[in-house]
Amino acid sequence: MxxxxxxxxxxxxxxxxxxxxxxxxxxxAVAGIMALLMRAELSTIGxxxxxxxxxxxxxxxxxxxxxxxxxxxxxxxxFFANYCIPLMIGAKDVAFPRVNALSVWLxxxxxxxxxxxxxxxxxxxxxxxxxxxxxxxxTGNTAMYxxxxxxxxxxxxIGGVNFLTTVAYMRAPGIKLNKLNIxxxxxxAAFVLQLIFVPVLGTAVTxxxxxxxxxxxxFDPTKGGDVLTYQNLFxxxxxxxxxxxxxxxxxxxxxxxxxxxxxxxxxxxxxxxGGVGGIVLLAGEVWVHHLYVSGMAxxxxxxxxxxxxxxxxxxxxxMIGLIGTLYKGSIAFNTPMLYALGVVFLFLIGGLTGIPxxxxxxxxxxxxxxxxxxHFHYVMAVAGTFAIxxxxxxxxxxxxxxxxxEFWGKLGFWIxxxxxxxxxxxxxxxxxxxMPRRYYDYxxxxxxxxxxxxxxxxxxxxxxGFAIAVLNWILGAINGxxxxxxxxxxxxxxxTTVSPPPHGNxxxxxxxxxxxxxxxxxxx
Amino acid sequence: xxxKIRRGAAGLAALLLAAPAWAAGAKSxxxxxxxxxxxxxxxxxxxxxxxxxxxxxxIVTAWFIWQARRRPGNEVGASPRLSPASAxxxxxxxxxxxxxxxxxxxxxxxxxxxxxxxxPANRLEIKLEAGMYSWDYTYPNGVRTQNQLVxxxxxxxxxxxxxxxxxxxxYIPDFRVKEDSMPGRITYLWFNPTKPGEHVVTCAEYCGVMxxxxxxxxxxxxxxxxxxxxxxxxxxxxxxxxxxxxxxTATKPAKLAAKxx
Ligand code: HEM
Ligand SMILES: [Cu+2]
Ligand SMILES: [Cu+2]
Numbered sequence: 165m166x167x168x169x170x171x172x173x174x175x176x177x178x179x180x181x182x183x184x185x186x187x188x189x190x191x192x193a194v195a196g197i198m199a200l201l202m203r204a205e206l207s208t209i210g211x212x213x214x215x216x217x218x219x220x221x222x223x224x225x226x227x228x229x230x231x232x233x234x235x236x237x238x239x240x241x242x243f244f245a246n247y248c249i250p251l252m253i254g255a256k257d258v259a260f261p262r263v264n265a266l267s268v269w270l271x272x273x274x275x276x277x278x279x280x281x282x283x284x285x286x287x288x289x290x291x292x293x294x295x296x297x298x299x300x301x302x303t304g305n306t307a308m309y310x311x312x313x314x315x316x317x318x319x320x321x322i323g324g325v326n327f328l329t330t331v332a333y334m335r336a337p338g339i340k341l342n343k344l345n346i347x348x349x350x351x352x353a354a355f356v357l358q359l360i361f362v363p364v365l366g367t368a369v370t371x372x373x374x375x376x377x378x379x380x381x382x383f384d385p386t387k388g389g390d391v392l393t394y395q396n397l398f399x400x401x402x403x404x405x406x407x408x409x410x411x412x413x414x415x416x417x418x419x420x421x422x423x424x425x426x427x428x429x430x431x432x433x434x435x436x437x438g439g440v441g442g443i444v445l446l447a448g449e450v451w452v453h454h455l456y457v458s459g460m461a462x463x464x465x466x467x468x469x470x471x472x473x474x475x476x477x478x479x480x481x482x483m484i485g486l487i488g489t490l491y492k493g494s495i496a497f498n499t500p501m502l503y504a505l506g507v508v509f510l511f512l513i514g515g516l517t518g519i520p521x522x523x524x525x526x527x528x529x530x531x532x533x534x535x536x537x538x539h540f541h542y543v544m545a546v547a548g549t550f551a552i553x554x555x556x557x558x559x560x561x562x563x564x565x566x567x568x569x570e571f572w573g574k575l576g577f578w579i580x581x582x583x584x585x586x587x588x589x590x591x592x593x594x595x596x597x598x599m600p601r602r603y604y605d606y607x608x609x610x611x612x613x614x615x616x617x618x619x620x621x622x623x624x625x626x627x628x629g630f631a632i633a634v635l636n637w638i639l640g641a642i643n644g645x646x647x648x649x650x651x652x653x654x655x656x657x658x659x660t661t662v663s664p665p666p667h668g669n670x671x672x673x674x675x676x677x678x679x680x681x682x683x684x685x686x687x688x
Numbered sequence: 689x690x691x692k693i694r695r696g697a698a699g700l701a702a703l704l705l706a707a708p709a710w711a712a713g714a715k716s717x718x719x720x721x722x723x724x725x726x727x728x729x730x731x732x733x734x735x736x737x738x739x740x741x742x743x744x745x746x747i748v749t750a751w752f753i754w755q756a757r758r759r760p761g762n763e764v765g766a767s768p769r770l771s772p773a774s775a776x777x778x779x780x781x782x783x784x785x786x787x788x789x790x791x792x793x794x795x796x797x798x799x800x801x802x803x804x805x806x807x808p809a810n811r812l813e814i815k816l817e818a819g820m821y822s823w824d825y826t827y828p829n830g831v832r833t834q835n836q837l838v839x840x841x842x843x844x845x846x847x848x849x850x851x852x853x854x855x856x857x858x859y860i861p862d863f864r865v866k867e868d869s870m871p872g873r874i875t876y877l878w879f880n881p882t883k884p885g886e887h888v889v890t891c892a893e894y895c896g897v898m899x900x901x902x903x904x905x906x907x908x909x910x911x912x913x914x915x916x917x918x919x920x921x922x923x924x925x926x927x928x929x930x931x932x933x934x935x936x937t938a939t940k941p942a943k944l945a946a947k948x949x
Pocket of ligand 2: 402403404406450451453454
């Protein structure tokens with residue numbers, strides 16, 4: 165067995181990737197346990213497992229912040245990007261391997277900071293959005309929030325620089341831009357967004373800590389500040405952040421669907437230029453849809469209604485590309501494929517239920533209710549998590565050289581799929597009827613108690629499904645059947661080397677034939 | 689259906705032609721409108737539309753998946769090669785379809801938006817100060833109430849809102865309306881209580897530890913009952929006497945002014 169020191173000080177992109185995977189899965193476990201605690205608390209009106217509302221608020225803060233900043237973004241732009249991009253473009257490693265190691269260390273510092281939440285006397289209770297004035301007057305530790313965000317943001321920025329350089333300069337001979345995997349395009353676009361927008365988030369969270377601890381007044385109107393400025397800065401980053409999650413996860417889904425349907429991606433250029441490019445162009449012009457009831461100027465709300473609705477165009481093109489790739493394919497329903505097809509349906513529900521939320525006059529009714537929470541779990545939280553789980557299954561044979569267990573893989577998928585639909589469908593339903601989000605208790609909405617109980621049951625079910633998947637990986641990595649180098653029969657470059665790939669990836673640098681394409685599946 | 693087309697067409701025309709007029713702040717004539725009912729109407733319409741789109745999409749996808757399952761003789765995919773023209777067509781046509789759905793939705797949404805933002809002239813103006821954790825209402829005549837707003841049926845009510853501490857959001861699920869309040873700005877919302885009854889008010893913006901308990905009620909009374917209730921309040925206000933607020937009640941005995949709170 166390899167020793168621990170080798171792993172900690174590794175500069176091999178695959179090991180850095182695996183470190184990202186382990187860290188983000190730990191973060192998922194922590195944030196997932198928070199979700200279960202919240203669901204347990206909400207199962208009855210009045211105190212259930214804690215009598216202290218702040219306790220609930222701390223769980224909710226941790227759940228939101230860690231799921232997004234500690235799980236999804238690092239799993240997608242840390243693990244998948246690291247593991248797959250150099251292999252997909254035929255490179256020996258990334259452009260700056262040591263910078264890469266630094267980014268994973270910073271990521272661990274961020275995760276540890278986030279977990280320290282449970283050990284400090286006044287943990288942050290500001291929600292993952294950290295809105296002032298509350299974040300500047302609470303007794304909770306807002307600085308902790310600011311530092312966690314800054315460190316994880318910085319880790320991600322240096323990762324971005326690294327991968328843009330890698331793809332620009334280190335592609336194997338013959339890999340032209342129109343032969344990049346869709347996942348590579350998606351992830352590059354996500355990093356472009358990170359590089360542009362993370363600094364804005366960094367500014368926002370720094371300013372609230374300055375207001376709270378250093379006596380500045382950026383957000384205090386009695387001393388010349390303005391409350392809404394923070395919300396604008398925050399969402400100026402955090403809307404693009406949903407594309408930082410969406411793009412890589414849909415990229416993963418493209419890889420899975422193409423490989424398990426053994427089919428050419430439908431209309432590649434439409435997907436890349438129309439889909440990925442369109443999202444990058446629109447990403448920065450829609451943040452006001454998070455401020456539809458915040459007291460923004462009316463003309464801004466109306467203007468961004470139009471831009472927000474227009475997001476349906478690139479996203480729609482990407483869906484057409486996915487479904488076109490299924491058309492006339494040769495589909496094998498392996499576990500990764502089940503997750504990927506699950507994403508198609510979950511994302512369909514999540515995307516369509518977002519349309520009313522693009523319209524300010526409809527949002528005025530359902531903003532800040534469980535409808536919104538249900539919608540974004542479908543579209544981002546659950547769809548993204550399914551893509552991550554599917555992706556881990558898909559590249560599992562490459563990473564370990566072994567096969568997971570198909571039976572348990574499929575069982576885990578179905579259990580989770582049933583569970584998420586119970587939880588998040590009911591959530592949207594009671595949201596429309598008026599259940600507000602971020603409530604420790606709902607004494608004046610007794611009519612929702614039954615629905616809350618169903619959601620708690622659903623959450624327990626889906627947790628079992630996720631646990632089965634993780635156990636399946638652990639057992640498969642230890643004593644799964646040997647998988648061979650290319651179990652899915654994919655021409656994509658990562659499958660042309662041995663499993664697991666050695667340091668440097670290929671014994672001798674790969675080169676590709678003139679007519680090679682990552683999705684050029686051949687008969688025989 | 690006719691109604692729907694007319695609304696859509698009117699909205700689209702408004703979107704394309706009347707933008708300058710709207711920007712200049714043109715207001716519609718005062719008329720009896722109920723934003724909550726219009727909200728229900730548009731909501732149902734949009735939900736029906738997305739359900740149709742979603743079900744069609746899901747059926748087509750499920751059909752493709754079933755057709756393309758791997759079986760003997762179908763070991764490798766055979767997606768059709770697109771000619772350059774059809775590749776472009778697969779971009780341009782969906783763009784037009786999506787864009788027209790978007791603009792149609794936007795036009796309808798904008799019409800409803802104007803309903804929610806243009807307050808009728810015959811309104812009752814209430815000041816609201818939100819705070820951790822209560823809703824404090826002040827009537828034009830100086831009467832104050834907490835966590836309970838009594839209004840006459842048939843009169844539109846507008847709340848001019850601010851906050852003395854953190855963000856709050858005055859949400860009345862039955863009237864489908866909310867808007868945040870915050871220090872340093874005045875925001876507003878209005879609703880039309882058409883018939884007597886009671887409605888829950890709840891806070892929809894995380895404001896602190898007791899956010900989930902920040903609730904109140906709106907009590908809609910028949911106009912006569914409201915008048916009687918208001919008379920009672922005025923009398924007790926006068927008895928408690930806050931002279932500076934309302935000249936009409938300032939003529940009451942001056943010694944009570946000391947009791948000002
Ligand atoms: C899979 C099981 C999950 C369950 C059962 C679950 C459950 C919940 C619940 C009950 C709430 C909010 C309750 C409230 O407003 O009081 C919530 C909020 C949230 N969840 Fe999840 N969740 C899950 C997964 C995820 C994932 C994977 C993400 C990843 C992005 C995520 C991101 C969030 C965010 C950002 C919030 C909002 C936090 C806030 O209001 O500040 N959740 N979740
Ligand atoms: Cu957004
Ligand atoms: Cu509140």
